[in-house]
Amino acid sequence: MGTGIRTVELRKTFTSPPPAATPGRHLGFTMAGGLKRRSRKSVHVVALDGVSLEVRPGEIFGLLGPNGAGKTTTIGILTTKVRPTAGEAWIGPHEVWKRPVEVKRLIGVVPQTPNLDFALTAREILLFHGAYFGIGSAARARRAQELLERFQLQERADQLLLGFSGGMLQRLSIARAMMHDPEVLFLDEPSAGLDPQTRLLLWEIVRDYHRRGKTILLTTHNMEEADTLSERLAIVDHGRVIACGSPAQLKASIPGGFVLRLQFDATPPELLRALGALATVRELRPGAGGGVDLYADRGGALVGEIARLAALHQVNLHDLHIAEPSLENLFLHHTGRSLRG
Amino acid sequence: MSTFLALLARDARVARRNLVPLLIQVLLQPMLFVFIFGQVMTRSGFLPPEYKSLLLPGIIAISMLLAGIQSVALPLITELQFTREIEDRLLAPIAIEWVAVEKILAGVLQALAAGLVVFPAAWLIMGGVELSREHPGLFAAIAIGISLLAATGGLALGCTVGSTQIGLLFTLVLGPIIFFGCTYYPWSALESFPLLQKLVLINPLVYGCEGLRAALAPQHPHLPAGAAIIALLVWDSALIWVGIRQFRRKTIS
Numbered sequence: 162m163g164t165g166i167r168t169v170e171l172r173k174t175f176t177s178p179p180p181a182a183t184p185g186r187h188l189g190f191t192m193a194g195g196l197k198r199r200s201r202k203s204v205h206v207v208a209l210d211g212v213s214l215e216v217r218p219g220e221i222f223g224l225l226g227p228n229g230a231g232k233t234t235t236i237g238i239l240t241t242k243v244r245p246t247a248g249e250a251w252i253g254p255h256e257v258w259k260r261p262v263e264v265k266r267l268i269g270v271v272p273q274t275p276n277l278d279f280a281l282t283a284r285e286i287l288l289f290h291g292a293y294f295g296i297g298s299a300a301r302a303r304r305a306q307e308l309l310e311r312f313q314l315q316e317r318a319d320q321l322l323l324g325f326s327g328g329m330l331q332r333l334s335i336a337r338a339m340m341h342d343p344e345v346l347f348l349d350e351p352s353a354g355l356d357p358q359t360r361l362l363l364w365e366i367v368r369d370y371h372r373r374g375k376t377i378l379l380t381t382h383n384m385e386e387a388d389t390l391s392e393r394l395a396i397v398d399h400g401r402v403i404a405c406g407s408p409a410q411l412k413a414s415i416p417g418g419f420v421l422r423l424q425f426d427a428t429p430p431e432l433l434r435a436l437g438a439l440a441t442v443r444e445l446r447p448g449a450g451g452g453v454d455l456y457a458d459r460g461g462a463l464v465g466e467i468a469r470l471a472a473l474h475q476v477n478l479h480d481l482h483i484a485e486p487s488l489e490n491l492f493l494h495h496t497g498r499s500l501r502g
Numbered sequence: 503m504s505t506f507l508a509l510l511a512r513d514a515r516v517a518r519r520n521l522v523p524l525l526i527q528v529l530l531q532p533m534l535f536v537f538i539f540g541q542v543m544t545r546s547g548f549l550p551p552e553y554k555s556l557l558l559p560g561i562i563a564i565s566m567l568l569a570g571i572q573s574v575a576l577p578l579i580t581e582l583q584f585t586r587e588i589e590d591r592l593l594a595p596i597a598i599e600w601v602a603v604e605k606i607l608a609g610v611l612q613a614l615a616a617g618l619v620v621f622p623a624a625w626l627i628m629g630g631v632e633l634s635r636e637h638p639g640l641f642a643a644i645a646i647g648i649s650l651l652a653a654t655g656g657l658a659l660g661c662t663v664g665s666t667q668i669g670l671l672f673t674l675v676l677g678p679i680i681f682f683g684c685t686y687y688p689w690s691a692l693e694s695f696p697l698l699q700k701l702v703l704i705n706p707l708v709y710g711c712e713g714l715r716a717a718l719a720p721q722h723p724h725l726p727a728g729a730a731i732i733a734l735l736v737w738d739s740a741l742i743w744v745g746i747r748q749f750r751r752k753t754i755s
Contacts, residue, residue, distance in 0.1 A: 277590070
C-alpha cells in the first residue's frame with residue numbers, strides 16, 4: 162500500500178528572505194500591500210496562501226506554475242525544510258511538523274539545485290546516504306552499484322564531483338533520493354537544465370519508480386513534462402491552487418480549447434461585439450492596448466473572418482498567435498498571464 | 503543511533519581525505535611560534551629557559567581552539583549558504599538537533615586530535631620541557647573543555663557568520679581571543695593593567711590556558727584549576743545552546 166500526501170490550508174509567510182528555487186531569477190511573490198517594496202527591517206512575503214492538496218497513494222502528481230508561485234515552498238514544508246505559518250501537512254499517517262523523523266524515513270527529495278556532498282565521491286554519496294537510513298553495508302554497496310549503472314554514472318563512480326556535468330549531478334541527485342527506496346519521491350523541477358536525452362531517461366526512471374507503487378510529487382514549469390508525466394496536477398499561482406485535475410480534465414475545462422491572441426491598433430466596441438459573435442467563439446477577453454484573447458473551438462479557420470472584420474472596422478491586425486489546447490492556455494485562462502512570464 | 507554514527511563516519515571520511523592539508527594547517531603555525539619563542543629567544547638569552555614551560559600550555563590551547571573552530575565553522579559556512587550540501591544530512595531520519603550535536607562531536611574529536619599532535623611536536627621542537635605529570639585528570643578535563651569550547655564556538659560562528667565575513671571572523675573574533683587569552687603569558691602578568699586583567703576574564707580561552715598551566719606547569723602562577731573548569735563548563739553550555747539554536751534557525755525557514 163502506497164503513501165499519500167495531504168495538505169490542508171497551508172500558509173507560509175516569510176519574514177526573512179525565502180529560499181529561492183531559482184537563484185538569480187525574478188521572484189514573483191506577492192508582496193503584502195501589493196507593492197514590491199521591502200522595508201529595511203522586515204521582509205514580509207506571502208509564499209503560500211492556503212494550499213490544500215490531496216495526492217493519492219501511488220500517484221504521479223504535478224505542481225505546475227511560474228517561478229515564485231509557491232511550488233518550492235510547498236515541497237519545503239512537506240520535506241521538513243520550511244515550517245508552515247498555518248495549516249497542516251501530512252505524509253501518509255504522519256503530520257510532517259509533528260513527526261519529522263518518521264516523515265524523513267518515508268521521503269526522498271531531489272532539490273532543484275543539486276546539493277550534493279562535494280567532499281565525497283559519487284559512490285560514497287550513495288553509500289553514506291544509505292548508511293544514514295540504516296541500510297546494512299552489503300545491501301548498501303549492492304544498491305549503490307545498481308543505481309550507478311542505472312543512471313549511467315559507473316565510469317565516474319569513484320571520483321569526486323568536481324568536473325561532473327550538470328546532467329550528471331542531477332542524475333546522481335535522483336539516484337541518491339532513491340537510494341533508501343522511499344515511499345514518496347519529491348522532484349523539484351527535475352528536468353531544469355537537462356538535455357533532451359537525459360530528460361527522457363529521467364522520465365523513464367520516474368515512470369518506472371511509479372510502476373513500483375511509489376508516490377511521486379514533482380514541480381515543473383514545463384508544460385510538456387506536466388502533461389506527459391503527471392496523472393493529476395495542480396496549477397498554482399501566487400501561493401494558491403487555481404485548478405486541479407487530470408491533464409485531460411484540465412484541458413477540457415478551457416472554453417473552446419484554442420486560444421487566439423490578437424493584437425489590433427485599436428479595439429472599438431463594435432469590433433469586439435462582432436468578434437464575440439463569430440461562430441465557435443466561446444469567450445472573448447479584451448486586454449490592454451488593443452490586445453484581445455479569443456477562446457474558440459477552432460484555430461486557424463477563424464483567421465480569415467477575423468481579418469475581414471478588422472478591415473470592415475478599419476483597424477489594423479498587427480499580430481496573431483494561435484495556441485492549441487494545452488495547459489499553457491489553461492494557465493492563461495485562469496490567470497490572464499502566460500506561464501512563461 | 504546508526505544514523506548518528508553514519509553522520510560521524512562521513513565527517514571522518516572527509517577529514518581523512520584532507521589529512522595532509524589538515525595537519526599542515528594545525529601544525530605549521532604553532533611550530534614556527536614554538537621554534538622562535540621556545541628556541542631562538544630562549545637560547546639567545548632574551549627569554550629565560552622557564553618560558554618554555556609557560557608557553558607550551560598556551561600553544562596547545564590555541565592549536566586545539568583553532569582546529570576545532572575551523573573544522574566546524576568553515577564547512578558549515580559554505581554548506582549553509584552556498585552549496586546547501588548539508589541538506590542531505592538534514593534529511594537523514596534523525597532530529598536536526600542531532601545533526602548539530604554530531605558536528606560538535608566531530609569538532610571535539612578533531613580538536614583533541616590536534617592537541618595530541620601539537621603537544622609532542624612542540625615539546626620536541628623546544629628540546630624537551632620540564633612538565634608536571636601529577637594532574638592527568640585535570641589535564642584531560644581541561645583538554646575536553648577546550649575542545650568543546652572550540653567545537654561549540656565553531657557551530658555558533660558557522661551558523662551566524664556570512665560567507666563574506668570569514669576574513670573578519672579571524673581578525674575580529676579570533677585575534678583578540680588569542681592575544682587576550684593568556685596564551686603567551688600567565689594571567690598574573692596582567693597585574694600592571696588592572697582593568698584589562700578584569701576584562702580578559704570574559705575570554706574563555708583564558709581558562710583553557712590557565713587550566714592547562716595548572717595541570718602541566720603548576721610552578722608558574724595560574725588561576726585556580728576549579729575556577730578554570732567551572733568557567734569552561736559555563737561557556738561550553740552557553741555555546742551549545744546558542745549553537746544548536748542558530749543551527750535550527752539556519753536550517754529551517
